[in-house]
């Protein structure tokens with residue numbers, strides 16, 4: 001389905017509201033007689049791409065928020081029950097204040113999971129609460145694994161119109177169990193992610209605090225029309241693979257107003273790995289990232305790759321901040337990846353305490369297996385950066401293309417980089433790249449020729465996902481299903 005469904009006309013919305021009000025008038029008193037637990041909750045409003053006609057509260061399905069009782073069954077039976085309303089205005093499941101321990105559960109279509117303020121979903125540390133899945137077709141093998149991966153805590157596949165939001169409620173992955181096992185080399189299959197949505201269209205993930213994921217936090221894959229905003233994502237900076245948001249073979253993605261502290265990339269855009277990604281052939285494209293704040297001492301604010309074998313194109317990054325971060329918008333690729341990274345536009349980066357500002361690596365190690373094609377050379381071109389201020393920087397630019405396969409069309413303009421006291425002798429070092437620079441200090445490498453009074457391009461058109469507007473949705477304690 002297209003994004004058009006997210007934008008109902010005002011006329012349609014009004015008649016919808018009137019419909020809801022009349023249902024309210026007729027059934028309002030009836031619902032109150034039943035005294036459902038939801039009647040103890042206050043009414044509230046929230047922004048979402050789609051509103052829901054039916055509501056339920058986790059406690060209606062036996063949920064216990066004491067931090068000890070397992071709620072996997074409560075989540076699964078609530079969502080199974082609410083899935084019957086998919087074609088009748090959809091449903092929202094409210095998670096009230098409390099600590100809700102649970103294993104992995106699945107979402108459904110035309111559905112909203114809403115975490116109220118002071119509600120915490122606690123991920124179980126019991127492995128039997130996490131079903132095992134086959135590896136993704138575009139990867140061929142999991143990280144640190146050959147055959148399989150754990151399901152994510154909150155999982156959805158083949159869905160249309162699914163929302164995970166709240167009034168800054170929390171999902172706590174309780175990752176220490178998995179990090180310990182990983183560090184001891186005891187993980188036989190890939191660690192769970194916190195949220196994964198596969199093969200889906202119209203996704204909103206917003207206004208939540210996500211902490212301590214076993215590995216990646218938010219992984220939309222083979223999906224389209226995605227909005228991710230207002231997330232606070234926190235992982236210890238020394239735990240590997242705790243990427244914040246990883247759009248993977250996704251189209252039309254809007255990522256705004258997020259604050260991410262991670263032991264890995266804050267955002268990593270991916271599209272499959274070597275021969276498996278090339279065969280699957282699904283790019284990541286039409287992606288906008290705005291107003292991100294990132295802290296990632298060991299990794300990038302935004303990484304493109306290293307798995308990019310379905311291609312990455314038309315990525316726009318605007319008005320972003322990184323502090324104590326290894327690099328800003330980094331390209332990682334290797335021989336064997338094939339495909340391309342092209343039409344990347346970055347405008348407005350404010351950086352403080354960075355190892356690298358500009359970093360591109362054409363020799364990123366790690367292959368799924370030895371079956372990669374040594375002739376599958378990635379094509380890296382049209383990479384644009386402008387309006388950059390950075391201070392306390394060790395290396396301004398380290399740009400390494402691939403010999404016989406140079407990275408081309410690199411453009412940097414209006415960049416002021418203050419080097420740190422510990423700076424390397426050579427602020428820039430470039431091999432196998434070509435492009436232009438204008439008004440950049442310190443003076444760039446010779447391969448990036450100086451061009452007078454030139455600005456690198458940034459698109460003026462809007463992506464279709466930027467036109468999607470939030471509606472004001474509500475929960476009324478008196479209307480239950």
Ligand SMILES: *[C@@H]1O[C@H](CO)[C@@H](O)[C@H](O)[C@H]1NC(C)=O
Pocket residue numbers: 060061081084
């Ligand atoms: C699930 O839905 C049915 C309506 O189909 C309803 O009668 C039933 O009470 C619901 N289950 C629970 C536990 O609320």
Ligand SMILES: *[C@@H]1O[C@H](CO)[C@@H](O)[C@H](O)[C@H]1NC(C)=O
Pocket residue numbers: 076105106131155157
């Ligand atoms: C969740 O979905 C996956 C993939 O379709 C499936 O294997 C699993 O059994 C589902 N889990 C539940 C509890 O329905």
Ligand SMILES: *[C@@H]1O[C@H](CO)[C@@H](O)[C@H](O)[C@H]1NC(C)=O
Pocket residue numbers: 157158199
């Ligand atoms: C989900 O969609 C994919 C791609 O269209 C398809 O291959 C797969 O069989 C579907 N899975 C389910 C459980 O419907």
Ligand SMILES: *[C@@H]1O[C@H](CO)[C@@H](O)[C@H](O)[C@H]1NC(C)=O
Pocket residue numbers: 168208209232
């Ligand atoms: C949400 O909660 C986190 C963690 O307590 C806090 O840092 C953040 O500022 C809160 N966000 C909003 C919008 O209140």
Ligand SMILES: *[C@@H]1O[C@H](CO)[C@@H](O)[C@H](O)[C@H]1NC(C)=O
Pocket residue numbers: 143144182184185186366
């Ligand atoms: C897991 O994979 C990462 C990167 O692919 C690698 O650096 C690490 O050594 C591996 N760890 C184990 C325990 O295999």
Ligand SMILES: *[C@@H]1O[C@H](CO)[C@@H](O)[C@H](O)[C@H]1NC(C)=O
Pocket residue numbers: 046047166167168206207229230231256257
């Ligand atoms: C949700 O987050 C956005 C920032 O993306 C913020 O402007 C908005 O006020 C938040 N809404 C709620 C209900 O907290």
Ligand SMILES: *[C@@H]1O[C@H](CO)[C@@H](O)[C@H](O)[C@H]1NC(C)=O
Pocket residue numbers: 348349386387388389414
């Ligand atoms: C240069 O970049 C800075 C931000 O780093 C911005 O404030 C300024 O407007 C830019 N100058 C031009 C001429 O675009």
Ligand SMILES: *[C@@H]1O[C@H](CO)[C@@H](O)[C@H](O)[C@H]1NC(C)=O
Pocket residue numbers: 353354392394420422
């Ligand atoms: C500058 O960066 C170094 C690391 O390279 C860090 O130790 C130091 O605290 C930073 N200084 C300031 C003033 O932020």
Ligand SMILES: *[C@@H]1O[C@H](CO)[C@@H](O)[C@H](O)[C@H]1NC(C)=O
Pocket residue numbers: 400426429430431
């Ligand atoms: C510049 O980068 C190349 C390729 O990575 C490396 O071999 C060379 O040693 C670097 N030069 C300096 C002076 O760091």
